[in-house]
Amino acid sequence: MKTPHIIIIGAGPGGLTAGMILASKGFQVTIFEKEEIIGGRNKPLILGNYKFDLGPTFLMMSYILEQVFQLAGKNVHDYLKINRLDPMYRLSFKNFYLDVTNNHEEMARRIDKLFPDAKSGFENFMKREELRFKYMKKCLEKPYLSILDMVGKDLLKALPHLAIGRTVNDVLTDYFKDENLKICFCFQSKYLGMSPWECPGAFAMIAFVEHYFGIDHVQGGLSEISCAMAKVITELGGKIHTNTKVKKIAVKDKTSTGIILEDGTKIEGDEIIINADFAYAMSTLFEKGLLKKYSKENLLKKKYSCSTFMLYLGLDKLYNEPHHTIYFAEDYHKNTDEIAHKKVLSEDFSFYIRNASINDPTLAPKGHSALYILVPVPNNTSNIDWNKIKNEYRDKVLKRIKEQTSMKDIETHIKEEHCITPLDWENMGIFNGATFNLAHNLMQMLYFRPHNKFEEIDKCYLVGGGTHPGSGLPTIYESGRITSELIIQKYKSV
Ligand SMILES: Cc1cc2nc3c(=O)[nH]c(=O)nc-3n(C[C@H](O)[C@H](O)[C@H](O)COP(=O)(O)OP(=O)(O)OC[C@H]3O[C@@H](n4cnc5c(N)ncnc54)[C@H](O)[C@@H]3O)c2cc1C
Structure with a gap:
């Protein structure tokens, strides 16, 4: 059998993760990136002698990054210098500030100093949210391709922990009385581009994840992660074409056959992975009228960050x-x-x-x-x-x-x-300029989020913040892993 050719549209974190994993498993990987510099929202911005990250600056759950490099047969620490931050961040209110550390005893002490009697609330938060995380984690590591996946054993076990019908702010009320202290543990909903008064209660675990795993910085900026992934892809024989915009995805009988570049060149691919922003891709990369579920009209009805x-x-x-x-x-x-x-x-x-x-x-x-x-x-x-x-x-x-x-x-x-x-x-x-992609309300999560194996067109997949499990670097790396695994499994059984 000839080596399957995987075309990836976009060299953002999702596309690069999938590219790295699939290239390491022997697939022929070609990435087309419209910009001159790879990384998408996670690329560097250079102004004179100064270097910035365009987007992400908080690296959470860096163990997922380690795992996706391992899957590609590499050690992330051979490519990146990753440093734990302590304090993780400062939270500044009008009359006080709190330096947040993931040293739990010290954190409890700092909370106690500012909010007498709130220490036990923090301890309860860490205990209870650990349980929620344990159940949720499993649900975020697998695809939801069929409604039956919603009655799978992992999700059923997680159900009592999903805080359905409650918001992150509601959940925080279980632990803390002081409104400002609550904000210290619920502002993380903003990482999803949402308000804590709206974000599903299950996401109260984001603050737990920070306190449990810490927050990291990558020397040179988080854009170095994208550069390292691109390096791995080329080391493994994959190709990345920058300054090369994909104009359309070629589709025959509801099956993708390849892509058409801006200059009209057609490139055939066995599987297409879309990393471009989900709703932007749906509204630009397919011939008008082809998509039903994700028509422009339906896209406008969705909720965005x-x-x-x-x-x-x-x-x-x-x-x-x-x-x-x-x-x-x-x-x-x-x-x-x-x-x-x-x-x-x-x-x-x-x-x-x-x-x-x-x-x-x-x-x-x-x-x-x-x-x-x-x-x-x-x-x-x-x-x-x-x-x-x-x-x-x-x-x-x-x-x-x-x-x-x-x-x-x-x-x-x-x-x-x-x-x-x-x-x-x-x-x-x-x-919509929605920097954190589709919102993460319950009706746009799990099975209800655009699927890793795209529902409307065969041989077409999604990675990135617009698909399952969601926006944010760790979940985007997870999307790259889930989607790659679907393709790997498909060819195992051919
Ligand atoms: C300001 C900001 C701050 C953020 N902060 C954090 C943070 O601190 N921590 C965190 O975990 N996450 C953060 N995020 C969220 C998220 O991690 C990033 O947005 C991430 O880069 C999204 O990755 P992605 O793979 O979904 O796609 P993108 O990064 O959007 O990459 C998609 C790529 O596809 C390319 N493309 C699109 N159309 C085409 C086409 N037709 N042809 C070829 N290429 C195409 C684009 O040019 C782009 O390079 C932040 C986001 C923003 C914007």
């Missing part, structure tokens, strides 16, 4: 600020509601600053820093005219930074600057 306003600043100064800090709006609930429902920009907004140069000297010249600022904002289903307000909003964000951080003179130290608005994300091929 929030978007982000980004500032990347190359500074000729290194501030003594933590690696990661999240600054909360005084009324965080109102802020998340304005993002998700009212679709307006909050007067009092939350923001996140990453000052990785404090730990990583490779990102900027000595004494300088590469500062990354992220503000969660509504996705493009809002009526916000970003072209019009971009500069004004940038000034507003800098004003808040000067008011709330030690970086009072930040503006005088800016040597390089780049800004990304939700409109820019959309122009990069992200549907």
